[in-house]
Amino acid sequence: MDVTNIQTSEKEVSDHPVQATTALISDGVSSEFDGNEVRAAEVTFRPGERTKFHAHPGVQILYVTEGVGIVANRNGEREVSEGDLILFSPGEEHWHGNKKDAESQFSHVYFLTEPEDEELEILESP
Template identity: 35%
Template structure:
């Protein structure tokens, strides 16, 4: 019989995000990797004050669940919007956007995205 898998927080390695995809210091903690038939990944992303993603898109919808601090996101050609802990942002496929922390504040969110392989899970 199947059972629930529990991965203790201490069992997950935190990595520094690549400067190819982010500005400033950003930490990533993989919470769930896709397991067939599911293609959904979940990553806890922590932004130091003022850090953010570069402009980017995803092939599938991205859901960001703000968990800490004050974040911000922007869609190309629109004004930036603030994200507070508990807010949920849904980003449609192909939408050019960025997200991160406002100056002077940490920000963290869990990013859920479907993938067929390596993807920017910010």
């Protein structure tokens, strides 16, 4: 068993390559099983921040914890808010983030299950 208290774990500001504007703020946990890496983190986007289009080799699930944001794939955009659960299928090109005219931050927890020998594919900015 591996238990991590996300409330008290050290916060990290990173210059993640998926980010289209400034750094993501995240904290999370990681473990491995059955040849897959499983990760979870809470990510906060300030107004106007969003990821670039990207695709994961595994499943990505987002759970919105604060604010109103946007999730999108090649077929369109959806506004999401606290309590929404979003599923991106393996290989689905998508982006997520805060609205350009937002007055507050947008946060979600992501859960990723990916084969440990495959990498995230980063594409263009939306």
